[in-house]
Amino acid sequence: MRQLRLLWRHPVITITVIILAVVLTLHSIGAEQAGRWLASVFVIGFIAWTVVDMARDMLRGHFGLDILAVVAMVATLAVGEYIASLIIVLMLSGGEAIEDFAGRRATRDLSALLDRSPRVAHVFARTGTADSSEMRDVPVDEVAVGDELLVRPAEIVPVDGVLLTDAATFDESSLTGESLPVTRERGEEVLSGAINGTHAVRIRAVRPSSESQYQQIVSLVQAAENSRAPVVRLADRFAIPFTAVALLLGGIAWAVSGEPSRFAEVLVLATPCPLLIAAPVAFLGGLSRSAKAGVILKGGAVVEQIARIRSAAFDKTGTLTQGRPELVDIRPSPGFDADELLELAASAEQYSSHVLADGIRRAADVRGLALRTATDAREEATNGVVAVIDGREVAVGKPAYIASLAPDTVRAALDVSQAAAYVSVDGRFGGVLVLADPPRPEAADVVAWLQDHGVAHTSMLTGDVRSTAESIAQQVGIRDVHAELLPPQKVELAAKINPRPVMMVGDGVNDAPVLAAADVGVAMGAKGATAAGDAADVVILVDSLAKVADAVSIGRHTLRVALTAIWIGVGLSVGLMLVAMTGVIPAVAGALIQELVDLATILYALRALSGPPTGLPRR
Numbered sequence: 001m002r003q004l005r006l007l008w009r010h011p012v013i014t015i016t017v018i019i020l021a022v023v024l025t026l027h028s029i030g031a032e033q034a035g036r037w038l039a040s041v042f043v044i045g046f047i048a049w050t051v052v053d054m055a056r057d058m059l060r061g062h063f064g065l066d067i068l069a070v071v072a073m074v075a076t077l078a079v080g081e082y083i084a085s086l087i088i089v090l091m092l093s094g095g096e097a098i099e100d101f102a103g104r105r106a107t108r109d110l111s112a113l114l115d116r117s118p119r120v121a122h123v124f125a126r127t128g129t130a131d132s133s134e135m136r137d138v139p140v141d142e143v144a145v146g147d148e149l150l151v152r153p154a155e156i157v158p159v160d161g162v163l164l165t166d167a168a169t170f171d172e173s174s175l176t177g178e179s180l181p182v183t184r185e186r187g188e189e190v191l192s193g194a195i196n197g198t199h200a201v202r203i204r205a206v207r208p209s210s211e212s213q214y215q216q217i218v219s220l221v222q223a224a225e226n227s228r229a230p231v232v233r234l235a236d237r238f239a240i241p242f243t244a245v246a247l248l249l250g251g252i253a254w255a256v257s258g259e260p261s262r263f264a265e266v267l268v269l270a271t272p273c274p275l276l277i278a279a280p281v282a283f284l285g286g287l288s289r290s291a292k293a294g295v296i297l298k299g300g301a302v303v304e305q306i307a308r309i310r311s312a313a314f315d316k317t318g319t320l321t322q323g324r325p326e327l328v329d330i331r332p333s334p335g336f337d338a339d340e341l342l343e344l345a346a347s348a349e350q351y352s353s354h355v356l357a358d359g360i361r362r363a364a365d366v367r368g369l370a371l372r373t374a375t376d377a378r379e380e381a382t383n384g385v386v387a388v389i390d391g392r393e394v395a396v397g398k399p400a401y402i403a404s405l406a407p408d409t410v411r412a413a414l415d416v417s418q419a420a421a422y423v424s425v426d427g428r429f430g431g432v433l434v435l436a437d438p439p440r441p442e443a444a445d446v447v448a449w450l451q452d453h454g455v456a457h458t459s460m461l462t463g464d465v466r467s468t469a470e471s472i473a474q475q476v477g478i479r480d481v482h483a484e485l486l487p488p489q490k491v492e493l494a495a496k497i498n499p500r501p502v503m504m505v506g507d508g509v510n511d512a513p514v515l516a517a518a519d520v521g522v523a524m525g526a527k528g529a530t531a532a533g534d535a536a537d538v539v540i541l542v543d544s545l546a547k548v549a550d551a552v553s554i555g556r557h558t559l560r561v562a563l564t565a566i567w568i569g570v571g572l573s574v575g576l577m578l579v580a581m582t583g584v585i586p587a588v589a590g591a592l593i594q595e596l597v598d599l600a601t602i603l604y605a606l607r608a609l610s611g612p613p614t615g616l617p618r619r
Helices: 001-010 011-028 034-060 066-077 080-105 109-115 213-226 230-258 259-268 273-292 300-305 316-320 338-349 357-365 399-405 444-453 466-476 487-496 509-518 530-535 548-578 587-609
Strands: 120-123 135-139 148-151 161-163 169-173 182-185 199-205 296-297 311-314 324-333 376-380 383-389 392-397 418-425 426-435 459-461 480-482 502-506 521-525 538-540
Touching: 011 034, 011 080, 034 066, 034 080, 066 080, 066 230, 066 259, 080 259, 080 587, 109 418, 148 426, 230 548, 259 548, 259 587, 273 296, 273 300, 273 548, 296 300, 296 548, 300 521, 300 548, 311 316, 311 444, 316 466, 316 502, 324 338, 324 357, 338 357, 338 383, 338 392, 338 418, 338 426, 357 418, 357 426, 392 399, 399 418, 418 466, 444 459, 444 466, 444 548, 459 466, 459 487, 466 480, 480 487, 487 509, 502 509, 502 548, 509 521, 538 548, 548 587
Parallel strands: 311 459, 311 502, 459 480, 502 521, 521 538
Antiparallel strands: 120 135, 120 148, 148 199, 161 199, 169 182, 296 538, 324 426, 376 383, 383 392, 392 418, 418 426
């Protein structure tokens, strides 16, 4: 059945083989003229089909390398080498089959990811009790936030949820690349796409399917698969000079020898399969390898661009740091109590999406403080949040913003890795909440790796206060620090960074504009930052900055393999053409030899599926 599917997928190969067998048979029984007519009619039809496709490409602005194959087929027919012309047809159609096979091999990991997408969830009926045993199967798209789900042994978790069972083991290799199973405790988040262990567990959905981790990965992979790889551009760069060289060598051979057949003998060795096939296979391999490593590169163009980066800029919170700051100190102003200040601030921070807000709310919960409901609340973009609580206007945010509301605001002295949320109440300075968010343990290694591997300039672009930004930058090895920036200012600064191209790494909604504006935008998407992920060219699916180095390393290795595959094909073809100019390679033999050149370049291109590790320590 597999062979039948192959023949159905590539019928030109089957027809060409049959016609070649018939022609050889006719030739052996003395009916050479009949064989010549049969071969000529078939090859002329194939040439017409190829010319139509080539014309369509040229109308779209793409110079087709197929012109060499067309010239070679016309030349072999013209000099009576009709068997060689059939072999060229077989070579071109066989090259497409090899490309299809290699492409399927290269995209195997991507296809497996798509095929495993969960479609059904086992949802418990909402009866008001946690012990309800009534359950129904529903499409995964219909799961609502708050629904309680059963995940059976070895099943894929359908949506992101919180574990209700005491403990469970999950295989998260498709999400993180971590080969060993991980254990989650009650209350921990379980990501969709993880495979449950040997015991059935219960989870409570915290996100709908469309916003869950696995569905976001699937959407990104589909977008990456459907994008146009830059190998078309890579091939275009070689198309005109390669065609000119081939025609020139063929013309010289004809002129010197005086034999038209010499032109055909040279041209059969100039067919463009190495350029048209090997490089696309390399880029597909790179996309597949990166997806398996937990990095989604949104198309081949991104692979080429990230391979060439010369500068890197980083956001701070959630990117260079863990992004989960903990409250370490409360410094109330005279007239305010510490618990009162924390309670008011946490009540206002209910209406904020800033990363510090989560730490303040957690601290209030740990102290047993009840959060109050605001009668009015608004978030001032990048500055803070304002809420009216029990008739009092409470503002929490950056020092400059709070100082604009409360002139008596006093800036706090902070230690390394600390951040501060300033509070005002009815226009009076209420105090400071000090939080600590240390650098990620791998951050310094990643910055050092980039600097050691051709990234000439590294910088930090952050909206946080300068003292905090500089302390983190010093610890991770970044000297160029730009702090207290608004999103438009980040975009403006990113545009001025040199040398180019520049890569920007961020995680939050406020990073979306600069990620979209950078030459390569990289989003830390492990925590579901959909806006940043949508705007970025690269999405890191694992909560580790080390994957940034992996993305750059994979991009460079893939581009290097693609270019080397092209040069192998071009070098072998030109060398063989020079030999063919002497007349020692008959047209039929040349067509067969060129098939071996195609195979060699494609096998080399498959090296993009693997590559050297970055050497970063894995924590």
